[in-house]
Amino acid sequence: MDDLWCVAAGVFQVWMFVVVFFIMLPAMFGLSLGVTGVYIQILVRILEWATLRIQRGRQQQPSVPVPLPNGIIERAGGSMEEEMEQLRSSRSLAGGEFALSDVFYFYKKGVESIVDDQVTQRFSSEELASWNLLTRTNQNFRYISLRLTVIWGLGVFVRYCVLFPLRITLAIIGLSWLVIGTTLVGFLPESSEKNWLSELVHLTCYRICARGLSATIHYHNKENKPQKGGICVVNHTTPIDVVILANDGCYAMVGQIHGGLMGVIQRSRVRSCPHVWFERSEMKDRHTVTSRLRAHVAAKTKLPILIFPEGTCINNTSVMMFKKGSFEIGGTIYPVAIKYDPRFGDAFWNSSKYNMVSYLLRMMTSWAIVVNVWYLPPMTIQDGEDAAQFANRVKSAIAEQGGLLDLAL
């Protein structure tokens, strides 16, 4: 029995040693050992090989249905409202002909919306064109070959037995360090050293958390990074968006005060640098929210506010309508586009299907998270533009940069 304990203790010590020296310390200084990079490259090779095998297998088995990642129909451009306007205005003026075929357009549009509707599609996970060797994305992929199954089995082992414990450890360390660190910094008096320390603590913890998800983040156009006193506007896919962004800078968050673990984290963070947390009752009162945000922005020394104007998580294939409230505050808007690579893991949080904990577990047992972040040049509201138009302009810019569909809804 004693021997077993010794062995277990020894293993644990080695484990902690590896974790601290190879992951935590580099994280604190923003360095990387490049292990994740190599891992991703190997993964890409394996997935490409798997895609070829599946395509070959599909040719041999024509009865297996091919997945349709872009929906079942291709809609012609033009909105129905515009067509109706045209139809009605020209008729009432000219009082002229009505062709029997005019009705066809509306017939077609109506049936199109019965067959597929653009909005509902955005709230379920993106369908992959080819299987990425995760059971959860295996919908129509039948048994293709033995080698593929073996690789899949190996993948399961690696993900659940090797990567998962590592990631859990990192996540726990990261979160507890965040709470402890920010509480400690909170005891210091207000000064520039405090802000600098608080930034360091935040950055380190978020970097550790990002390692905890095997996240590889590519930042583009860093010269456009949000400045103090600005508002940062991002498309929303998952709660992890916060971790992704906070790896490269400190932001003030806006949101509801939660109970439980989230509440503890929120309260401790407020001590070290000002975030804007609301009571649930206050959220409903738009004016209170807007005025508090305005005050925060006006104090030019405060961190940029991070806002997700879509209001809810979308599946990262498109950008939905932005709520105009965030664009009425004034100040400079810094748009940021985030695009996840779906081959390595499905980052979308389907809150109706999974709760937070099971979502995080799914994240930690995916291959990895590979994400591109583009910082867009700052935008301000122009003369003669109202908040809604401004919101649409920003939305189009984000959609274009991220390669996402700009939904007109």
Added chain:
Amino acid sequence: MGSSSSSMDNIPNAEELMQETGFSAAHLLRLYERFEFLDKDQTGELRPEDFGAVGGLALNPIGDRIISAFFSPGRETVDFPSFVRVLAHFRPNDTNRTRNGTQQEPVNSRTRKLKFAFQLYDQDRDGKISRAELLQVLRAMLGIQVTEEQLQSIAERAIQEADLDRDDAISFDEFRKSLEKVNIDHKMSIRFLK
């Protein structure tokens, strides 16, 4: 609806449906998932209220006519094969399809599409579009911006142009004749992705 893993075995008579309608297996699967999505209380059949949940139809001026096109006269529910058969009318014409003499005319041929569109006007299925029926459609399409007299004159003109045997109604042949030059395949087809 990417996260459910339904398979072809759930669909009754899948092979026959594919033959009859010309939809591929992938399309059929997608349509089945869509059918299940619309069928909120999981009865296996759709009711007019289930179509009401589709956002795009509420704005459509002929939305309720489109919905009733799915239901055979006298029936209040539509099952999956009927659902697919109606949708099959909107498949683009297959130019390469070889037809032998014994095979029935495909669902998405020009004539069948025209017949389907004709039924949109001819709600009582008596084989003729009466003046009243035409007025109904015009009213739905043109809304309140047009006065009653204007509506009557537009209907008058449309009937005069199409009605060749002067019986004050448009039969199917007259309908077809007046739409001779119209590219029906383009206007009444939805581009299904491969």
